[in-house]
Every structure is written in C-alpha cells, then in structure tokens.
Amino acid sequence: MGNMKIKAKEKDGVLKVKALIKHPMLTYDQAKKKGKEPNFITHITAKVGDTIVYDASTSQFLSKNPMIKFKAKAGKKGDDLTITWVDLSGKTVTESKKIK
Amino acid sequence: MNRRNFIGFGVLAMAALPAALSAFSSIDFRATKPATWKAKTVQDAIKALYGDIKPENKGVTVKAPKVASNGGAVPVTIKSDIPAKTVAFFQDMDPESAVTVWNVPDVGIVDYFLKIKLKATDANGGNGELTAIVEGKDGKFYVGKTKLQVAKGGCEG
Numbered sequence: 001m002g003n004m005k006i007k008a009k010e011k012d013g014v015l016k017v018k019a020l021i022k023h024p025m026l027t028y029d030q031a032k033k034k035g036k037e038p039n040f041i042t043h044i045t046a047k048v049g050d051t052i053v054y055d056a057s058t059s060q061f062l063s064k065n066p067m068i069k070f071k072a073k074a075g076k077k078g079d080d081l082t083i084t085w086v087d088l089s090g091k092t093v094t095e096s097k098k099i100k
Numbered sequence: 101m102n103r104r105n106f107i108g109f110g111v112l113a114m115a116a117l118p119a120a121l122s123a124f125s126s127i128d129f130r131a132t133k134p135a136t137w138k139a140k141t142v143q144d145a146i147k148a149l150y151g152d153i154k155p156e157n158k159g160v161t162v163k164a165p166k167v168a169s170n171g172g173a174v175p176v177t178i179k180s181d182i183p184a185k186t187v188a189f190f191q192d193m194d195p196e197s198a199v200t201v202w203n204v205p206d207v208g209i210v211d212y213f214l215k216i217k218l219k220a221t222d223a224n225g226g227n228g229e230l231t232a233i234v235e236g237k238d239g240k241f242y243v244g245k246t247k248l249q250v251a252k253g254g255c256e257g
C-alpha cells in the first residue's frame with residue numbers, strides 16, 4: 001500500500017481519474033550512471049469492475065513518480081476503480097479506490 | 101480425423117471464441133511491437149508501430165508548456181475527439197522516441213495527461229517536438245504536434 005495516490009470522480013457519466021504512482025523510473029542512462037538496474041513502469045491498466053477504462057504501454061521516459069490523468073465513460077459513484085501497474089522487474093502493484 | 105482429436109479441436113475452438121468476442125482486452129505494445137521502443141527517431145518509432153502511414157494533420161492536440169523549467173517532469177496533455185483505437189506518443193529529445201502507446205477502450209476518452217522526462221543536450225539545444233498519433237476507428241491516422249523548449253540542467257535560467 002501507499003504506492004499510489006488515486007482520485008476518482010464521476011460527474012454526468014464521465015469518470016475523471018488522477019493517479020500519482022510512486023516509482024523511481026530509472027532509465028537505462030540513469031541506471032548506468034548510478035550503477036543500478038534500470039527499472040521503470042511498462043504497463044498501466046485501470047478497470048471499473050471488469051471493464052478496462054485505461055490501458056497504456058509505457059516507456060522509461062515517464063517522469064519519476066509519474067502522474068497520470070484520464071477520463072472515461074464508465075463507472076458511477078461508489079464503484080471501485082482499480083489501477084494496476086507492472087514494471088520492468090516484473091513487480092505488479094494493484095490498488096483500488098471508490099469513485100466519488 | 102478420429103473422434104478424440106475432433107473433440108479436442110472443439111474444445112480449442114470454444115476456448116478461442118470468447119477471446120475473440122470479448123469487447124476489449126489489454127494489449128501490451130512492448131510485447132507486440134518491441135521495435136517501437138528501441139527506435140531512435142520519431143519516424144522510425146511510428147513506422148515500427150503502425151507501418152508506413154501518412155497521418156492527416158488534424159484533430160489531435162498536444163499541450164505542453166512552451167518552456168519547461170524542469171525537464172524531469174514535463175506535463176503533457178493529449179486530446180482528440182476522433183473515435184480512436186490507439187494513441188501513440190513520441191518525443192525527439194531522449195535517446196529513444198516512444199513514450200506511451202494507449203490502447204483506447206470503447207468507454208475511453210482521449211484526454212490523457214502525463215508527466216514525462218525530456219533531456220536537454222548540446223545536440224538538441226533544449227529544443228524538442230512532441231508528436232501524438234491517433235489511430236482512428238475509421239482506419240485512418242491523425243497527427244498532432246507541439247514544439248517546446250526545455251531548460252538545461254533542470255533549473256530555471
């Protein structure tokens with residue numbers, strides 16, 4: 001827990017989501033300099049129930065602790081919005097938040 | 101074909117069917133289009149992802165600050181009203197060009213915000229261009245671009 005800060009709001013049938021993901025997002029260049037393994041988020045998916053509302057394949061060039069925002073015509077107040085990300089090391093983190 | 105094999109085939113076909121019918125599933129473009137992520141230029145990255153396309157220059161907005169003081173976190177918004185199948189986002193300042201490829205669900209709205217890293221170097225002088233391509237459900241491609249400047253060293257000068 002504590003890996004993501006999610007805000008999800010629904011208004012007039014439109015879901016607005018803002019998420020802040022805690023991740024170093026070490027690019028190949030940065031990792032080389034620091035003598036660490038490169039690691040960055042490679043995929044982010046968001047769902048309301050079984051419906052995918054956001055599906056992004058990502059590269060090393062998202063900022064450190066990346067922030068994303070998106071909209072979708074899905075979900076209503078009280079539903080759970082679930083965001084899952086996977087990084088290069090294979091780590092998967094999933095967190096849910098009730099839509100307000 | 102003997103009876104046992106025939107049943108086996110039927111089971112396989114049934115397993116394949118729901119996948120084909122399901123409305124939308126996640127696509128990992130890093131797995132399906134690996135060359136996209138290694139391409140050093142925007143042109144090559146687009147080619148690796150979509151092939152030889154001639155996108156129309158309309159309907160796609162890329163919004164970013166004209167001058168970004170912090171190259172480590174440049175806010176970018178990509179918007180389009182075109183019913184989209186996929187959206188791809190590239191830049192020409194970092195060693196590789198691809199940033200994100202979105203697989204747009206039917207319920208999705210193309211209004212994506214994210215923060216990205218852009219590297220100002222002597223070669224690019226801190227000048228860069230962001231490119232977003234929308235693959236429409238009509239099978240056509242659309243492009244939007246914006247130019248920006250990134251302050252060197254990541255502090256305001």
